[in-house]
Amino acid sequence: MPDRPIIEIRELTKRYKGADEPAINSISLDINKNEIFGLLGPNGAGKTTTISILCGLFPPTKGSVTINGLDIHADIRKIKQIIGVVPQDIALYPTLTARENLTFFGNMYGLRGKVLKNKIDDYLTEFGLERHAGKMVARFSGGMKRRVNLIAGLLHDPKVIFLDEPTVGIDVQSRLEILNYLKLINKKGTTIIYTSHYMEEAENLCSRVAIIDRGSIISLGNPKELVAEHPEFKNLENIFIHLTGKELRD
Ligand SMILES: Nc1ncnc2c1ncn2[C@@H]1O[C@H](COP(=O)(O)OP(=O)(O)OP(=O)(O)O)[C@@H](O)[C@H]1O
Numbered sequence: 573m574p575d576r577p578i579i580e581i582r583e584l585t586k587r588y589k590g591a592d593e594p595a596i597n598s599i600s601l602d603i604n605k606n607e608i609f610g611l612l613g614p615n616g617a618g619k620t621t622t623i624s625i626l627c628g629l630f631p632p633t634k635g636s637v638t639i640n641g642l643d644i645h646a647d648i649r650k651i652k653q654i655i656g657v658v659p660q661d662i663a664l665y666p667t668l669t670a671r672e673n674l675t676f677f678g679n680m681y682g683l684r685g686k687v688l689k690n691k692i693d694d695y696l697t698e699f700g701l702e703r704h705a706g707k708m709v710a711r712f713s714g715g716m717k718r719r720v721n722l723i724a725g726l727l728h729d730p731k732v733i734f735l736d737e738p739t740v741g742i743d744v745q746s747r748l749e750i751l752n753y754l755k756l757i758n759k760k761g762t763t764i765i766y767t768s769h770y771m772e773e774a775e776n777l778c779s780r781v782a783i784i785d786r787g788s789i790i791s792l793g794n795p796k797e798l799v800a801e802h803p804e805f806k807n808l809e810n811i812f813i814h815l816t817g818k819e820l821r822d
């Protein structure tokens with residue numbers, strides 16, 4: 573029997589207070605163990621809203637989610653132990669050092685003492701930040717902040733990691749570093765759900781993508797197969813523009 577999907581999303585709807593239209597409208601989706609799944613869509617499509625609900629940040633207006641067989645509403649405490657979150661907006665304390673920030677996040681996940689210190693050291697080295705451990709994050713470049721933000725979500729070795737635009741606004745070197753690391757932890761068994769505006773990146777990285785627009789899924793599948801089904805568009809970016817149009821969203 574095939575494994576049960578690690579994430580099951582059923583008819584998920586979120587209507588923010590005072591909004592005319594729902595931000596996401598009856599989204600249903602299965603994500604399988606060990607996928608790198610890309611959530612793609614124009615600005616305001618509903619990507620962050622979807623990820624926020626999956627992480628238990630706020631409840632949906634309607635619908636249900638299970639992660640690893642656990643219900644997001646009833647079992648959120650257990651779910652939080654197995655998921656990692658890397659938010660779109662950098663969530664670090666600017667006046668603390670990189671090490672202090674990471675110690676804070678590690679403590680939140682119940683990590684302490686030498687185990688935590690060694691983990692932080694390993695990650696800082698992995699991401700080329702060991703010389704900057706004692707510097708205030710406020711002084712970091714955008715790429716350095718993104719890398720610390722990423723480490724904060726990985727410290728507790730989550731089974732499932734949600735990354736909201738982890739490669740936005742950084743140089744090619746930082747981006748490659750982050751993508752290679754995501755591939756590595758995926759090979760070791762971590763399921764990855766990530767959002768991006770970089771279609772070429774998603775085409776190369778993802779086992780499947782969902783293109784969402786105005787709160788609904790309008791295309792779903794393996795990116796290479798999607799391109800093969802529409803040879804006239806040549807790449808995922810052209811398919812994306814074909815499906816979502818050229819009109820600005822916000
Ligand atoms: N806290 C909020 N209150 C009211 N409306 C919101 C709130 N957050 C998001 N929205 C609206 O919900 C819709 C979806 O927003 P969301 O942030 O999920 O989009 P997104 O796909 O992540 O966009 P982006 O690519 O710009 O990050 C948008 O119309 C947005 O204006």
Ligand SMILES: [Mg+2]
Nearest residue numbers: 619620621660
């Ligand atoms: Mg967003």
